[in-house]
Amino acid sequence: MNYPAAVARLTKLLGIRTPLIVPPMAGVSGGALAAQVTNGGGLGFLAHVHMSELPLARSLLESKVTESDTLPIGVGYLAWMLDKLPAKEAESVLNTALASNVQAHWFAFGNDLGRWIRYVRENAPQGKKTPLIFVLINSVEEAVRAVEDFKADVIVAQGIESGGHGGDYAPPLSELLQTVLDRFAGSSQLPIIVAAGGLANGADIASQIARGASGAVLGTRFLLTPESKYTDAQRQALIAARSEDAVRTMAFDYARGTTDWPKGVDGRGLRNDTVSDFEKGVNLEVLQAKFKEGIQRQDQSRFLVWAGTGVGSMNRIVPAKDLVQELHLKMLEHLKDTA
Ligand SMILES: Cc1cc2nc3c(=O)[nH]c(=O)nc-3n(C[C@H](O)[C@H](O)[C@H](O)COP(=O)(O)O)c2cc1C
Structure with missing residues (x-):
């Protein structure tokens, strides 16, 4: 056509x-x-x-x-x-x-x-x-x-x-x-x-x-x-995710120390304990330490997986x-x- x-x-x-x-x-x-x-x-x-x-x-x-x-x-x-x-x-x-x-x-x-x-x-x-x-x-x-x-x-x-x-x-x-x-x-x-x-x-x-x-x-x-650089654990998290799990947040940027984005920019990723701790106002050093450890252990409850709202059907x-x-x-x- x-x-x-x-x-x-x-x-x-x-x-x-x-x-x-x-x-x-x-x-x-x-x-x-x-x-x-x-x-x-x-x-x-x-x-x-x-x-x-x-x-x-x-x-x-x-x-x-x-x-x-x-x-x-x-x-x-x-x-x-x-x-x-x-x-x-x-x-x-x-x-x-x-x-x-x-x-x-x-x-x-x-x-x-x-x-x-x-x-x-x-x-x-x-x-x-x-x-x-x-x-x-x-x-x-x-x-x-x-x-x-x-x-x-x-x-x-x-x-x-x-x-x-x-x-x-x-x-x-x-x-x-x-x-x-x-x-x-x-x-x-x-x-x-x-x-x-x-x-x-x-x-x-x-x-x-x-x-x-x-x-x-x-x-x-x-x-x-x-071909993507995501790990197997990150891919599995995407497969398991529902659309509503993909939320906009600055939690991961604070957790990994990348906060120099222009005003008004945040990121959409899969909600987990890093996000809820950030929302609760958990001390930044604690948030960062748990995040780092979570990545080392490939722990879904802590690591970062960016995802758009279409993730629920992937x-x-x-x-x-x-x-x-x-x-x-x-x-x-x-x-x-x-x-
Ligand atoms: C893991 C990930 C990393 C991204 N990194 C960039 C980036 O470095 N530069 C950029 O312009 N957009 C980046 N984006 C956003 C994309 O340009 C695009 O707008 C977005 O992926 C479209 O939404 P979708 O993920 O729901 O398809 C990224 C998106 C994802 C999922």
Whole structure:
């Protein structure tokens, strides 16, 4: 079947077969996950903290790419981490991705995204395809900045349902997507928007497309792949979890000492004793000590498992490439039903 026009814009821009993107996930998405998603026909991102795995990603890609070709994966940056580094060090992170000719750069969660986006554009290798810029947004105001100020190629509209970090002020995904679409309706700058947050299966992807998205971003679903960096115990916790177990909290950031996120950002993960102790106001040192010990023992009642609200219907571990293909076929079935 032919894709709707909005989807075709994305698949053409990225040269992908299916409008499915697996986001950069710090601690989770390294070279193997990014490469296998791309091998399946979507676009895989590697989180910048796993940048040393770019050569691994290159070696796993089935369509062989030479050093001078565009590498068909993306790299995503937690911009607040770049903000914290001395300028030269932050630039060297970006330079590593630029030197590998990655296809796309994804920016999220920083106070000065424009600075880093400008750096990527100004330092992109000469004579190559211009790298594409993805910007994650949690509100219509952020979408306007991403389009008008940053000239983003793709906007990632991340709703409140999403796993991992996000703005605690984000509306539900369907509402966010609709307000962004309405804001740009009829505009000459109609952005390419992909939908993120709580999506679990092919029907979910099709429904975002039916609502006007150009594609979908699935993070939590890809934690349940052999290629993700989650441990077996974390995967088992995901399989056992219900949707309502995935709660927004800063408990894990306090427990592990990562509290430099921009204002209004928290994370959605599986509720356990770390969260309830945090809510009860348990002493921070005690919380941190129990958390550390919990990780060593792989104790579900203490460790950290990020998860979106779609987790309740996820119960199988599937290799990433197969999962992309499975989601693609299910999405097509549902798109046909709604056509
Ligand atoms: C374990 C995990 C780590 C994440 N890390 C990042 C990250 O490093 N950068 C980022 O922009 N988004 C990150 N996200 C959020 C994703 O970009 C995406 O918005 C989210 O996964 C979508 O919701 P879902 O998990 O319900 O599919 C992370 C999500 C998860 C589940």
